[in-house]
Ligand SMILES: Nc1ncnc2c1ncn2[C@@H]1O[C@H](COP(=O)(O)OP(=O)(O)OP(=O)(O)O)[C@@H](O)[C@H]1O
């Protein structure tokens with residue numbers, strides 16, 4: 170704050186003169202100085218006086234805050250049953266007093282929050298309830314979007330938004346190639362390195378290739394790609410749709426008769442369902458390249474030897490087991506992202522909150538589904 | 552600060568805002584072509600002009616949200632374009648801005664919105680902040696019940712008033728108002744005009760306002776600056792009305808203009 174504000178301080182004096190209470194005030198009574206007199210003014214004891222005189226003519230700067238303090242004090246006196254005989258303020262501030270005086274003011278009551286066992290239980294209950302509602306909501310939405318999908322195929326007046334879908338494929342698929350490729354390459358390197366480290370102790374160097382091939386193709390390729398995409402595109406869906414919600418763009422679309430599912434949701438979900446298998450394939454290849462490189466430098470396994478060993482270790486089913494999960498994961502990620510986007514309330518904080526939630530939920534669901542797939546494939550004997 | 556106001560009140564000749572040779576070029580389009588403008592202390596100056604003529608851009612340039620290509624802008628004698636961080640903060644305490652769309656913080660209640668500048672610049676108890684927020688909200692015609700609402704729960708006009716309360720909470724020396732009365736009903740708009748007049752008288756407030764409201768113009772504007780053909784024509788309403796420019800003629804002599812100005 171500028172130095173001008175400490176130039177002088179506001180002051181007031183209370184004198185009791187028989188039945189009369191006299192309040193004399195002076196100095197700057199402004200928003201920057203209010204704290205100095207606020208508590209004191211609240212605490213003035215009226216001491217069975219019956220008449221009050223307020224003389225603020227020595228106040229040399231007054232703003233709304235200062236004026237409010239004076240008026241509040243006057244109201245305090247009145248409430249205590251005092252008769253106000255004088256209320257002097259400098260002439261040039263009279264209009265200001267007039268503006269505030271007109272209003273019949275009550276300061277808003279504070280919201281009191283309890284800290285207790287009951288409050289804790291209440292919060293626990295609320296949170297549990299919220300989780301259940303959320304679960305039901307997502308399940309319901311999943312069903313609804315699936316139904317919409319099939320309706321889209323048959324309803325003549327609705328059509329697949331081809332351009333929007335292709336645009337989404339570019340955004341979530343092609344634009345994600347560099348990051349997915351780089352990360353999977355590095356993961357291939359790390360896996361091969363760790364595998365080689367352990368297996369070479371038993372003289373089973375060559376099995377590193379098996380571990381790498383099966384691990385990447387069955388599980389890690391699709392899982393890590395899905396997690397990257399949940400962070401990258403699932404969050405983007407929520408933020409995009411959420412911001413549109415904040416700006417009333419969704420409302421505008423609805424009033425124009427545009428179908429939100431057709432225009433916003435289905436292109437995103439479809440785009441992701443198409444893009445993620447390709448991304449997964451790319452991720453698999455990059456991880457294997459990273460692994461092959463590491464095998465060569467760490468274990469001296471040449472590329473032809475690597476390929477020969479890989480050929481023995483994995484078959485098409487290993488690859489397909491990984492690939493078949495990709496569209497399912499994509500569907501869940503896209504759906505959760507859009508669902509949370511549509512849940513955004515009309516404030517900025519809500520966009521952030523729900524974006525976080527979308528990522529956490531979709532990563533959670535992807536891993537749960539992956540576990541489910543593992544159980545299913547082991548029962549089916551793949 | 553308020554002490555300063557008092558002293559400065561004597562030398563009213565000194566302009567509080569002084570713009571020289573302002574050139575703004577946005578996206579290859581010339582918006583302002585060498586604009587000059589002096590705003591005197593304690594006056595209400597209204598900026599009028601067609602939609603898209605660059606009124607909001609002018610306002611945003613003065614408060615430092617946009618940088619013009621050429622020219623100087625001085626506020627309280629300080630170069631508003633070259634000031635460092637601390638000087639700018641000091642300037643910012645001395646003005647309040649009401650944006651065209653309100654620009655309330657969406658995650659805070661109306662009362663909290665109004666208290667933001669208090670919390671930032673003035674130390675005081677929460678109780679007093681609540682009271683001041685209530686005073687300001689009442690001044691702009693918002694009831695108690697609005698204080699605890701979130702911006703998304705307000706009507707367009709209510710948002711505007713809440714935003715005005717926030718702009719006025721530190722009793723600034725200059726308020727910048729971008730179309731303050733649009734979205735208010737005529738009675739509220741009149742009350743708002745009166746409020747500005749009262750504050751302006753008692754606090755020696757300088758008001759820089761963009762408006763289309765001819766009633767506001769007639770009842771509280773000391774001077775009018777019309778933004779036509781990328782330049783400003785400044786004067787009292789009577790002076791500006793004499794200008795031969797077709798837009799100005801249409802504006803003041805159209806049916807609305809005649810009704811409001813009673814000519
Ligand atoms: N950030 C920006 N980038 C590019 N052009 C802009 C930007 N902001 C405004 N403009 C353009 O500058 C011109 C003036 O805009 P401005 O918002 O100042 O209009 P206005 O006079 O306030 O109109 P209204 O009365 O409708 O509010 C418009 O043509 C607008 O398209």
Ligand SMILES: [Mg+2]
Pocket residue numbers: 606607608651729
């Ligand atoms: Mg504008």
